[in-house]
Amino acid sequence: MAASGPSYLDFEQPIHEIEQKIEELETFADSTQLDLGDQIAQLRLLRDDLRRDIQSRLTPWQRVQIARHPGRPVAADYLEGAFTDFVELHGDRTFGDDGAIATGFAKLGERRVLVVAHRKGKTTKDRIACNFGSAHPEGYRKAILKMQLAEKYGLPVITLIDTPGAFPGVGAEERGQAFIIARNLLEMAKLTVPVICTVIGEGGSGGALGIGIGDRMLMLQNAYYSVISPEGCSSILWKTAEKASEAAAILKLTAKDLKRFRIVDEIVPEPVGGAHTDPATAVDTVREALIRTLDELEALETEQRLEMRYAKLRSIGVFLEDGVLEARRVEVGSTAD
Amino acid sequence: MFKRIRFRKKKEMPPGLFLRCPGCANMQYKQDVDERQQVCPECNFHFELSSRERIAHLLDEDSFTEMWGDLAPTDPLNFKAKKAYKDRIEASQAATGLKDACVVGTAELEGKPVAFGCTDPKFMRGSMGSVVGEKITRIIEHATEERLPLIFVSGSGGGARMDEGALSLMQMAKTSAALARMDQAGGLFVSVLTNPTMGGCMASFAALGDITVAEPKALLGFAGPRVIRDTIKADLPEGFQTSEFLLEHGFLDMIVNRGELRAKLAELIGFCVGEDGKIVKKPRRGAG
Ligand SMILES: [Zn+2]
Numbered sequence: 001m002a003a004s005g006p007s008y009l010d011f012e013q014p015i016h017e018i019e020q021k022i023e024e025l026e027t028f029a030d031s032t033q034l035d036l037g038d039q040i041a042q043l044r045l046l047r048d049d050l051r052r053d054i055q056s057r058l059t060p061w062q063r064v065q066i067a068r069h070p071g072r073p074v075a076a077d078y079l080e081g082a083f084t085d086f087v088e089l090h091g092d093r094t095f096g097d098d099g100a101i102a103t104g105f106a107k108l109g110e111r112r113v114l115v116v117a118h119r120k121g122k123t124t125k126d127r128i129a130c131n132f133g134s135a136h137p138e139g140y141r142k143a144i145l146k147m148q149l150a151e152k153y154g155l156p157v158i159t160l161i162d163t164p165g166a167f168p169g170v171g172a173e174e175r176g177q178a179f180i181i182a183r184n185l186l187e188m189a190k191l192t193v194p195v196i197c198t199v200i201g202e203g204g205s206g207g208a209l210g211i212g213i214g215d216r217m218l219m220l221q222n223a224y225y226s227v228i229s230p231e232g233c234s235s236i237l238w239k240t241a242e243k244a245s246e247a248a249a250i251l252k253l254t255a256k257d258l259k260r261f262r263i264v265d266e267i268v269p270e271p272v273g274g275a276h277t278d279p280a281t282a283v284d285t286v287r288e289a290l291i292r293t294l295d296e297l298e299a300l301e302t303e304q305r306l307e308m309r310y311a312k313l314r315s316i317g318v319f320l321e322d323g324v325l326e327a328r329r330v331e332v333g334s335t336a337d
Numbered sequence: 338m339f340k341r342i343r344f345r346k347k348k349e350m351p352p353g354l355f356l357r358c359p360g361c362a363n364m365q366y367k368q369d370v371d372e373r374q375q376v377c378p379e380c381n382f383h384f385e386l387s388s389r390e391r392i393a394h395l396l397d398e399d400s401f402t403e404m405w406g407d408l409a410p411t412d413p414l415n416f417k418a419k420k421a422y423k424d425r426i427e428a429s430q431a432a433t434g435l436k437d438a439c440v441v442g443t444a445e446l447e448g449k450p451v452a453f454g455c456t457d458p459k460f461m462r463g464s465m466g467s468v469v470g471e472k473i474t475r476i477i478e479h480a481t482e483e484r485l486p487l488i489f490v491s492g493s494g495g496g497a498r499m500d501e502g503a504l505s506l507m508q509m510a511k512t513s514a515a516l517a518r519m520d521q522a523g524g525l526f527v528s529v530l531t532n533p534t535m536g537g538c539m540a541s542f543a544a545l546g547d548i549t550v551a552e553p554k555a556l557l558g559f560a561g562p563r564v565i566r567d568t569i570k571a572d573l574p575e576g577f578q579t580s581e582f583l584l585e586h587g588f589l590d591m592i593v594n595r596g597e598l599r600a601k602l603a604e605l606i607g608f609c610v611g612e613d614g615k616i617v618k619k620p621r622r623g624a625g
Binding site for chain 1: 410
């Protein structure tokens with residue numbers, strides 16, 4: 001994790017205060033040789049209760065903040081913790097090597113797979129090198145080239161989605177951002193190997209979807225996936241980015257919402273308080289979910305799996321036909337969170 | 338002062354007789370513009386066409402048969418800001434006479450059978466929600482089954498429609514997956530890009546033509562110019578994100594004037610279909 005120590009979101013302040021208290025008592029106990037074990041244990045219980053309480057009342061905007069938390073596990077943590085033997089493959093063979101998307105071979109348990117992941121970086125220097133996870137066309141072109149390599153050798157593809165969005169810049173437009181993302185959607189739909197997409201943090205619009213077509217879609221409990229950033233939505237609706245919190249609520253961008261819309265197949269639970277409170281456990285839970293999902297997918301005949309992939313995409317949408325609501329497409333009622 | 342200027346303007350130009358061209362910023366006789374399929378006689382600026390006008394100008398007379406015209410939007414997110422999505426839909430429906438921003442069906446183009454669709458820039462800026470995505474997907478599937486060439490004219494400045502959230506985003510995936518199947522079946526998709534086509538529409542079906550043509554001087558791109566300016570904090574180059582810019586960077590096959598579009602599309606289709614005017618069936622070779 002970042003060397004500067006944990007950082008706290010505003011709604012985590014009460015937890016911060018208890019943790020400071022715990023630290024004080026520990027230092028005090030050390031220096032005076034007093035046994036304060038009971039008091040410390042009690043404070044820890046109090047902290048965990050508080051975390052659970054905060055977790056149960058998180059607003060969509062607070063989840064967006066958790067999804068962007070500087071201590072949240074990013075691609076590098078998953079490549080180290082969920083996979084082994086990662087061998088990075090560089091370059092799009094046309095323009096360059098985009099730091100915002102990492103691609104390469106890896107092992108997931110016993111299996112050989114290909115990983116495609118938005119990369120955000122962990123230090124300021126890293127983050128700049130990765131353009132904060134905002135890819136250019138060459139990043140998406142690299143991604144599809146490596147996925148087609150996986151297709152050739154029959155390796156399942158695992159994508160990890162974590163981007164504020166595809167980069168909006170002059171070079172990106174000159175090199176056909178829209179055309180390259182569109183091409184990825186079409187080519188990913190054609191892959192015959194199993195493809196699992198997981199939103200681990202930010203699912204920023206077309207930039208997320210550009211590596212987001214597959215047989216299964218997993219989403220971490222506090223991740224978000226949206227057609228537009230809350231800030232962007234706020235500036236369109238209210239001509240100011242200040243109302244991002246209201247925008248986050250009306251966009252219905254949480255994992256629970258996406259599950260209800262049948263876009264996401266499975267919500268991967270995070271440690272209480274969010275993945276940043278216990279990155280190792282978060283990474284491990286994702287690893288288990290990926291292995292289990294891959295087991296399920298590999299048990300299917302390829303033709304059957306491809307039909308299911310198409311049928312799922314085909315069924316997304318809510319509209320009226322002959323005045324009748326096509327509501328069977330949306331699961332009514334709540335999902336376990 | 339302000340009032341007096343407005344009064345004078347009104348007096349000089351009775352409403353409906355003139356319109357201001359966004360291309361050359363000059364006033365043009367509406368009748369001249371009307372006679373040239375809504376193209377400015379002075380600077381060749383192509384005004385936005387409603388779906389009705391597009392069908393009238395591009396397809397053979399009375400050849401268009403609409404399909405799935407009753408598909409109508411609903412409000413799955415219960416989306417309410419200053420204005421409710423429900424009310425905005427109703428206002429657009431009343432203004433255009435359409436249920437949503439897309440019209441699809443079958444038609445003939447210089448006697449050649451085609452599947453046809455267009456987005457209507459006058460209905461919520463041609464943006465794509467569930468209905469638009471569903472209709473595009475259905476016409477792609479229909480064209481694939483019937484071995485018809487597909488012409489789709491995009492005028493979608495609104496991109497993926499915000500008011501339907503991630504459901505709109507996933508219409509990009511749905512339409513592209515349908516085009517993947519069409520591609521594998523040997524289909525022909527001619528994508529016609531018109532002013533403006535941006536965001537989620539440009540980054541999905543509109544960019545996936547086997548042949549891609551654009552009307553002149555259209556604004557075409559992924560991110561909106563304002564968003565880019567705010568991000569890079571610099572002015573954008575002259576002609577940025579226009580048809581001409583895209584042609585120069587290799588993303589278009591050609592730019593075609595509106596008046597020549599019907600003949601050019603018919604000519605292009607003629608090179609790709611069989612003698613019966615339909616897509617030639619190919620034996621499947623692998624999954625690619
Ligand atoms: Zn003009």
